[in-house]
Amino acid sequence: MAALFIGTHLPRQAVDGQFMLYDKPIHAAAYFGLALLTTVNLRLAGWRMSPLGVAAVLLMVLTLAAIDELSQPIFGRVCDLADWLADATGAVLGVAVDAWRARYLRQRRSAG
Template identity: 40%
Template sequence: MSSQAKTVRLGLTILLSAYWLALFTATHIPYVPRELDLPGGDKSQHLVAYAGLAFLLALRQWYGSSPTWKRAWTVLGIVAVYGIVDELTQIPVGRTAEVLDWLADVAGAVGGLALLAGLRGALGRLTESHRDGAS
């Protein structure tokens, strides 16, 4: 792996770590002010937050390699298990664990993976068409 690729991978690792830490912190605040509510209630927050987590985790895992179904399932599994842990560890801080929250987490993760796969495909086609036009 080139030094540039290592630098990018390190940057992705730092970004993923910061995002994950922020997500954990946000989901373990005992009281969430109403001003932070998004339309659609907390399910939309779960959907968006876990889409971001899966997107960044997959981007970090797939950087410099080809995405495969096995890698996608691995990312989905990691995020789904973390969603369960996240829900259960909210109980001690006075929040509730809900199955529907977890389902929104998993749906968000699927959306994040789909978004990344779509972007990779679109960028790949753009690169190919640019390369074909340049020759």
């Protein structure tokens, strides 16, 4: 999580347009990883990821993403709604992958 904030708050250097092409997938990948790791760790800690638990994880991760975006102008960067939407897409996919993974493991245990 610290790497996310450090990486997104460093002063923007002059970069060519090619980096900007990959900006949104990088946002989505970062928040995919954060949401996936959060849900996996909560499951390992014994939490049952009910729909309310999933909503809580998404609320936490999306709030963190909003704080990340809203604080960027302080560091000479741009607050961008499209970045937050990419963060949200990654977070939803991360939670969905964890739900699929957990269901797969449950089915595998009950079959064998």
